[in-house]
Amino acid sequence: MKIEKINWISEIAQEAEVFLTDGEYKCMAFCQPCNYDVGMSISTALHxxxxxxxxxxxxxxxxxxQIDSERFPHKCTAIVKNVSxxxxxxxxxxxxxDSIIPAGVNDGDIIDFECARIDLW
Structure with a gap:
């Protein structure tokens, strides 16, 4: 993943909207503290x-x-990498x-979910 853009919510509090891409998908994540720069590669998991x-x-x-382009909520369809x-x-x-994947879902399955925010730590 690569950082395309950073919009500062509060530089003093180090809070920012960080726009990420992998070349195919894009995501806006909340980040605090934001110690990243545009162009940096990110290899850690988002939350x-x-x-x-x-x-x-x-x-x-x-x-x-993003459910609403001006806000943080996201709708996702994703491949389960590790249920546990x-x-x-x-x-x-x-x-x-941040929730347990329901019983009956296995690694490799595709799930839908929504979240209030995706975070970059």
């Missing part, structure tokens, strides 16, 4: 905050979309969910 509505997907295509660690992926984005 979903207030994850809800986790369910098996009917789609075969991944999705990483609640790790999923969308393209090269790896996201750690």
């Amino acid at each position: 979903s905050f207030m994850t809800k509505n986790i369910m098996l997907s009917y789609s075969e295509n991944c999705l990483l979309k 660690s609640s790790l999923v992926s969308v393209g090269k984005f790896v996201i750690e969910l």
Whole structure:
């Protein structure tokens, strides 16, 4: 993942909206403290905050979309990488969910979920 753009919410508090891309998918993440620069590569997992509505997907295509372009909530369709660690992926984005993936979902399955925010730590 690479940082395309940073919009500072508060430079004093080191809070920023960080716009990431893997070349195919894009994501806006909240970051605090933000010690990153535009153009930097990120190899760590992102983190979903207030994850809800986790369910098996009917789609075969991944999705990483802001629900409202001016806000943080996202709707995602992702491949489960590790059920026990609640790790999923969308393209090269790896996201750690803050909720347990429901029983009956296995590694390699595709799930849908929503979250209030995606964080970059």
